[in-house]
Amino acid sequence: MSVDETNGFFTDVTLCIGCKACEVACKQWNELPADGYGLTGNSYDNTTHLGGNTWRHVAFVEQMDRTTPAESRWMMLSDVCKHCTNAGCMEACPTGSIVRNEFGNVFVQPEICNGCGYCVPSCPFGVVAIQPQSGIAEKCTLCYDRQKDGIEPACAKACPTDSITFGPVVELRKKAEARVATLLARGQHVEIYGTKEQMGAVGDLNAFFLLPDRPEVFNLPPNPVLPSTYQPGAYASLAAAIGVVALASYAIFRRRG
Amino acid sequence: MITPDDVAASLGRNDGGFGREQSSYYDIPLLQKPHWGWEIEWYFFVGGIASGSAILAALSDVLGDPADASIVRLGRYAATLGSAVSGVLLIKDLGRPERFLNMMRIVKLKSPMSVGVYALTAFSTFSGLMLTRQAKADGLVPFDPTGWVPRLPLNLAWAASAALLGSYTGVLIGATAIPVWFSGSRHIPAIFVCSATSTACAFALAVLTLVPGTKSSAVRKLERLEIVAAALELALLRDYRKRSGKLGDALFAGRIGQTLRQTTERFGIIAPIGLNLPGALERGEHIGRAARVRTLVAAGLTLAGGLALRQCLLRAGKVSAADPRAYINHQELGRTSGS
Numbered sequence: 001m002s003v004d005e006t007n008g009f010f011t012d013v014t015l016c017i018g019c020k021a022c023e024v025a026c027k028q029w030n031e032l033p034a035d036g037y038g039l040t041g042n043s044y045d046n047t048t049h050l051g052g053n054t055w056r057h058v059a060f061v062e063q064m065d066r067t068t069p070a071e072s073r074w075m076m077l078s079d080v081c082k083h084c085t086n087a088g089c090m091e092a093c094p095t096g097s098i099v100r101n102e103f104g105n106v107f108v109q110p111e112i113c114n115g116c117g118y119c120v121p122s123c124p125f126g127v128v129a130i131q132p133q134s135g136i137a138e139k140c141t142l143c144y145d146r147q148k149d150g151i152e153p154a155c156a157k158a159c160p161t162d163s164i165t166f167g168p169v170v171e172l173r174k175k176a177e178a179r180v181a182t183l184l185a186r187g188q189h190v191e192i193y194g195t196k197e198q199m200g201a202v203g204d205l206n207a208f209f210l211l212p213d214r215p216e217v218f219n220l221p222p223n224p225v226l227p228s229t230y231q232p233g234a235y236a237s238l239a240a241a242i243g244v245v246a247l248a249s250y251a252i253f254r255r256r257g
Numbered sequence: 258m259i260t261p262d263d264v265a266a267s268l269g270r271n272d273g274g275f276g277r278e279q280s281s282y283y284d285i286p287l288l289q290k291p292h293w294g295w296e297i298e299w300y301f302f303v304g305g306i307a308s309g310s311a312i313l314a315a316l317s318d319v320l321g322d323p324a325d326a327s328i329v330r331l332g333r334y335a336a337t338l339g340s341a342v343s344g345v346l347l348i349k350d351l352g353r354p355e356r357f358l359n360m361m362r363i364v365k366l367k368s369p370m371s372v373g374v375y376a377l378t379a380f381s382t383f384s385g386l387m388l389t390r391q392a393k394a395d396g397l398v399p400f401d402p403t404g405w406v407p408r409l410p411l412n413l414a415w416a417a418s419a420a421l422l423g424s425y426t427g428v429l430i431g432a433t434a435i436p437v438w439f440s441g442s443r444h445i446p447a448i449f450v451c452s453a454t455s456t457a458c459a460f461a462l463a464v465l466t467l468v469p470g471t472k473s474s475a476v477r478k479l480e481r482l483e484i485v486a487a488a489l490e491l492a493l494l495r496d497y498r499k500r501s502g503k504l505g506d507a508l509f510a511g512r513i514g515q516t517l518r519q520t521t522e523r524f525g526i527i528a529p530i531g532l533n534l535p536g537a538l539e540r541g542e543h544i545g546r547a548a549r550v551r552t553l554v555a556a557g558l559t560l561a562g563g564l565a566l567r568q569c570l571l572r573a574g575k576v577s578a579a580d581p582r583a584y585i586n587h588q589e590l591g592r593t594s595g596s
Contacts, residue, residue, distance in 0.1 A: 042283040049285055059282060088434060094371035096363040114359045115352015117292045118370040121574065124434040126288040135352030216585045219282035227432045228367060230442035234428040241447035241489075242420045245454050248485045249312070252478050255322045 006104025007147065008206035009156065010172040011078050012179060013218070014190065015163035018044060018058055018076035025158035026056040029143065033133065043074075049219070052131030055140040056080050056155050059218050077209065077218045078155070078164055081106065081127045081140035082194065085203030088227045089137075092122035097137075104169070104206060105142040113137050124202060124224035142207075169206050176210055188212065193220060201226035287581040288434060291574050296350040300343050301426050301567040302456070304377070305449065306560075307339025308423030309457020311384060313479075315412035315419070324472035327465055328479070333384070333391040335460065336419070340381040347377070369429040376421040383415040423453035430574065436584045437577035438570075440504035444497035445570065451490035452563050458483035459529070459559035466552050473544050476552065480537040483559065487526045494522065504587055507577035508569060517569045525562010529555035 026032070032053045040046050043060035050057045057079045065071040087106045090098040097112035098119060108119075108128070113136040119128050120137065131138040143153035151157070156166035165172060176192050183190045193215050194208025202224050215222050281287075314332020317325035348357045361378075365371035386403050393401035403411060427446025430438045438445065458479045465471040465479070494517075498509045508514065532555035536548055544552075577583065 095359040114356035121291040121433040230432040234431040238446035241450035
């Protein structure tokens with residue numbers, strides 16, 4: 001899969017008005033169960049987090065400035081699966097259910113997943129989760145079915161301000177860079193979240209964001225970890241311990257005299 | 258009376274103004290919690306005992322001291338039973354248990370879960386073969402299909418699969434995005450190896466103390482090995498605590514930390530070392546009643562401590578996933594993946 005053919009999302013926080021049309025469109029198209037009517041008191045965010053039933057989540061960040069109220073900000077970010085270049089979930093999956101499809105997206109094949117749940121703690125963004133009704137891991141498919149028919153994902157289609165845009169990642173990146181330049185020229189400090197320079201071993205995110213503040217403000221990890229990078233150390237620890245215990249056992253159990 | 262400051266304070270959970278410290282998003286967990294429940298806690302425990310029992314049996318069989326025949330016999334039965342129980346627990350834990358065979362669609366060395374599936378499969382197969390060999394010697398079955406295979410290669414293969422089964426679980430949880438686990442990725446696999454050894458020794462000691470005809474030299478060897486493994490385990494736990502810093506709080510602080518210190522460290526490691534020490538240093542043929550009681554108590558404590566260790570580790574993963582601040586602060590210190 002060459003990068004040119006990879007499709008992704010570019011989500012621009014400065015354009016989001018928090019209407020949650022993306023959340024609704026996603027639920028409707030993908031026939032995801034409702035989350036109930038609980039109120040959190042965290043601004044307008046009653047969805048809280050992505051999960052097995054929630055593949056788009058709008059975060060609401062209130063930054064109130066008492067001394068200069070005009071400086072206050074109310075920011076919204078529509079969070080989604082990042083479709084990582086090196087995806088922790090995909091590396092962890094023992095059944096091969098999680099694959100990269102022909103559009104370059106990380107896709108859980110629902111008929112293969114057996115719900116072992118290992119992808120869940122392996123995602124550094126806390127995206128994929130076991131869906132309680134189906135018992136399998138579920139997350140954003142980047143509307144694989146719609147893409148196969150040549151139409152854009154439901155969330156991007158529903159977004160009234162084009163905060164969410166869909167397309168080939170190469171084009172989205174150019175668009176994002178142009179947008180950053182425009183905003184910087186206006187004196188607004190923004191940056192792109194999801195380049196391999198920041199993401200380290202995770203690599204470029206194929207669903208990336210334009211953020212007016214630090215990532216953790218939006219519950220995004222500043223430097224996500226790729227779980228497999230811990231494997232060499234873990235296997236070394238395993239081998240060393242087995243060696244030491246084997247030697248001790250041999251010394252104790254060998255026949256004397 | 259409500260002052261403007263109170264209003265600002267109530268708005269200010271995600272406190273106000275640019276440039277002010279805003280360290281998380283309403284403290285909502287950034288990571289998903291691992292869903293593993295009691296099945297996996299018990300699987301880690303039973304699998305550890307089965308793996309350690311197999312290694313003890315294979316070693317005793319290869320070294321061939323006739324006094325250790327009871328260890329060989331027990332290990333073969335315990336390993337087979339343990340592998341069967343492990344399989345059932347693992348399948349029960351799946352979201353879709355009827356699809357467990359999908360685990361064997363592919364071999365994927367990059368996924369510790371896949372490595373573990375094949376470790377358990379190999380271990381169960383070899384345990385079954387060794388069980389048949391034992392059953393033939395015990396006169397329970399008429400023939401042993403692998404009777405023509407020399408004992409050394411068969412025991413080596415069995416022990417290798419056992420060693421992997423008892424330790425891959427440490428890689429499984431160590432190499433994840435859960436802070437308390439990845440901060441111990443160099444410790445947890447080694448801790449599991451030591452704990453598998455000590456709990457298997459304790460299990461064998463408990464059984465062999467209760468059945469007649471056990472040779473005292475076999476008991477003493479088990480006690481010695483258990484002391485070595487338990488001491489190493491304690492040292493590794495202490496080092497894990499020291500090096501994991503804030504990320505280790507989910508495991509080493511609070512109620513989980515208290516359980517770990519009491520049930521695992523004090524009662525499950527230090528006390529059994531003390532109780533086993535007199536027997537381990539003894540050389541005589543006779544084992545008195547008091548010594549038997551001591552051995553039994555030590556075995557019970559070690560087993561309880563081993564189970565508590567696995568429960569603490571797995572539950573700490575859930576606590577750690579629910580704490581976004583530790584993860585974010587850790588990253589701001591510039592310690593990124595792989596370090």
